[in-house]
Amino acid sequence: MSAGRWYGVAGAAVGEWRDRLVALSHSLHDEPEVAFAEHASAAKLAELMRSAGFKVTEGVCALPTALTAEYGDGDLTVGLCAEYDALPGIGHGCGHNVICAIAAGAAIGLKAVVDRYGFRVKLLGTPAEEIGGGKQLMVERGAFDDVTVAMMAHPGPIDTAGVRDSTQACTRFEVTYRGRPAHAAGAPWDGVNAADAATVAQVAIGLLRQQVPPRSRIAGFVRSGGAVTNIIPEVSVLDYEVRAPDIDQLDALRRRVRDCFTAGATATGAEVSFRQAGPDYADLRNDPWLMETYGAHLADFGRTAVVLPLGANSASTDMGNVSHVVPSIHPMIALRGAEAMPHTHEFTVAARTTAADEAVIDGANLLARTAIDLARNSTRRAMYVSAR
Incomplete structure (x- = not known):
């Protein structure tokens, strides 16, 4: 039977579940939940996958809102990553509701053809992508050990399928300065000003920015820095992130930024401490063959990939961590007609439109076709299987 016939079988299953x-x-869009609190979202996905005939395991990897849904058997395991966490205050401004439905649809489409090609489908419900690095925690705890390839599709204003498309490595951390309070008018010389330490650090970081590589980013804010004007601030807390093109460059820039915070402590006499806010996010490495295969099917759905300049994507994702251990793809699928960029209120609106619904079905079919092509290609399949 031709590949087109099996695309049709998978597509019919997706259509049945549309x-x-x-x-x-x-x-998911109507009930947004933030990182590690996606209890209702995970339950909705689990219920859908059970009703589709998958073996569902909830709370995997000691993460209450992580899950797996599995079907089939064979040497090849196709992993499909479903995200469902939302952004604080913005809701699904990154379209994770669409990502989740795409992954579920792709898994259901592939379920219809696994017996023909003897492979296994494993949907992974991955919490806390926005902050918290749920996928990295699941990598460390073995959820991807039996996965041969991993795939997902992310909504955006354009379609992409570039082999060299990437994302930035990212680290996030909390900085706390502790000083000594004093009366701001009566005896300010007795105090150690924690807010001043934060100011010195931010000035140093501002000067550092002019000398970092063009694709690097430093961002943050002061979460607390005093309570009233007549008391020298005893504690200040800052949340910061550093981004760079890859992990090696991230490590180098992180050291320089930490030195700026240490300078604030040295200048004021405050004590400084650092707390990592979650796992580092690695740069994304799209697998060339899988991405080219995905891109070859776009035209069948009236889509054309936009070629991005190298390094154009300054976002970060924990799918990058997965891509360092499992051949992976993370293309963008367009919400056609949408102009807003993710992480905006406008994109939140776009993620619940007919264009978003269309992206769910097209994305599910595109990922399913990519997996079918891999399952059918004995040479390529053996190469990926042996690499695991």
Whole structure:
């Protein structure tokens, strides 16, 4: 039977579940939950996958909102990553409701063909992508050990399928200065000003920015820095992140930024401490063959990939961590007609439109076709299987 016939079988399964997949996307959008608190979202995905005939395991990797849904058997395991955490104050401004429904749809489409090609489908419900690095925690705890390739598709204003498309490595941390309070008018010389330490550090970072590589980023804010004007601030707390093109450059820039915070402590006499806010995010490495295969199917859905300049994507994702251990792809699928960029209120609106619903179905079919092509290609399949 030709590949086109099996694309049709998978597509028919996706079509049969279209209303339920779109309903899942809408329901997640209507009830946004932030990192590690996606209890209702994970439950909705688990319920859908059970009803589709998958073996569902909730709370995997000691993460209450992580799950797996598995079907089939064979030497090849296709991993499909489903994200469902939202952004504080913005909701699904990154379209994770769409990502989740795409992954579920792709898994359901592939379930219809696994017996023909003897492979296994494993959907991984991965919490805390926005902050917290859920995928890295699942990598460390073995969830990807049996996965041969991993795939997902992320909504955006354009379609992409560039082999060299990447994301930035990222680290996030909390900085706390502790000083000594004093009366700001009566005896300010007795105090150690923790807020001043934060100011010195931010000035140093501002000067550092002019000398960092063009694709690096430093961002942050002061979460607390005093309570009233007549008391020298005893504690100040800052949240910061550093981004760079890859892990090696991230490590180098992180050291320089930490030195700026140490300078604030040295200048004021305050004590400084650092707390990592979650796992580092690695740069994304798209697998060339998988991405080219994905891109070859775009035209069948009236889509054309936009070629991005090298290094154009300054976002970060924990899918980058997965891509360092498992051949992976993370293309962008367009919400056609949307102009807003993710992480905006406008994109939140776009993620619950007919264009978003269309992206759910197209994305599910595109990932399913990519997996079918791998399963059918005995040479390529053996190469990936042996590499694991």
